[in-house]
Amino acid sequence: MAEKYPINIWVNEERYEKLQQADLADMCEEMLAGMKVIRVYADDAQRDKILKIFPTAKFDSATTKSIELLPKDVKDKIFDKVIEKQSVDMMDDFLSTY
């Protein structure tokens, strides 16, 4: 099975409110002693594209195997897309705009 790499969208109060309004609060997972997070996954090609488009982003290969340090406004766009699609399976859609 192809490897999938998470992008962690950490859920602050503002994001949680939006999720509740969209009836999607159940989407949140709990991590690290109670932090709420939505995990959106990228495959190899999507990960490479993300790292190319957003040069500040970093693939944490050593510890978490996740894509980190995306700018907040990009995370906001991913989050909005999750709400719009009502699904975390939205990466192709999100990347098609770049």
Next chain:
Amino acid sequence: MPEIGHGGKEIVERIMEPAEAAEKIKGLTAIPIRSQIANEVIDIAYGWFIPLEGFMGKADLESVCKNMRLTGGAVWSIPIIFDLSEAEISEYGVKAGDTVLLTYQDNPMATLEVEEIFEYDKKEMCQAVLGTTEEKHPGCARTYQYKDKFVGGKITLVNRPKINPPYDPYFIPPLEMRKRFKEKGWERIVAHQTRNVPHTGHEWLMKGAWFQSYAELPIEKPLVGVLVNAIIGAKRKGDYIDEAIILTQDELRKSGYFGDHNHLTSLTFWDMRYAGPKEAIFHSMLRTNLGLTHHMFGRDHAGVGTYYGAYDAHHLLASVQDELALTPVYSMNWLYCPHCGEITSEGLCDHKDEQQKFSGTLIRSIVQDGVKPPRLIFRPEVFDLVMVCAEKYGFGSPFVTDNYLEKRIPVFSIPPMST
């Protein structure tokens, strides 16, 4: 009693008194230097780089590249060299036997007694020290930017740097540091190398290393300390700003997660080469000179990308252990286990399917998303201070931005000299 540093050499500061210095520099050709060289001038002059007395000549450089030793026999892993272009050598009329004046921020900083001007193949240097010649390795990129000639010779500081707030309390050169350790009564001191704002994984790395170092010592009074030695040098966009790093490290002591009896924060000026195992050897030499007895080394110490194996540094350290004056303390990762409900070591906890690893990068991502992590993961005092630093020093951001790079408070200044 003389203070003995790396290679069995006495630590002697190479610093001229102001009155003598003002006289000595008269008529010398002035050569401006960049921040990396200024950092290394300070390191040489105050004894961080003992047994070096100046920038390396060709024989030492070759010996470091080929044998990981100076020609005198002491283990040494990273070239310390001063580069100039052919045009600069000609413009300044630099030749062996001359003494020149190195200036920084347009003020006199140090004299350099030119012993030798030479060339060295930069690719060969990269391969030998970094194990690669790829330009994308930041250490190679730095090496390829060197100009084509190298000037070896002894350094003497003629003008002490003024360390600017908030960094000033943390500039503790080797002789002063050793004095502080004696005052604290510490018999063992373990170094924590960092370029990060601490999360609890870092905090537990330090606490674990403190336990490891304490070992068989009596516990009636505090005999072991952790020295946080933050590397302050060239910054990359997205790194934490230096002010946040140094102040939050100290905050762990101020907020009681450690105390005066077992924790001290300090800095070393150094532009990381990301040389992995070779940089680990280098760090052990620096910290020997600071008077440390132990040094933490985690996985992939000072590495970058996938250039080095997780334990390469440990293996290289073991190969020269008899010649290093300090004892390495190898650290396993600390992680969060929801089953244990605590931060624990990967070497202890057996809830493999439940463990949640976290890293500095992950925590930065959380902070960037505007979320305050729970205290088990990131101490609230540390988080609050990061935010204060963002406003006070980072132009609104705790991370390095173009604005910060352009307008930041310099860590040190070289003041004008009174003549």
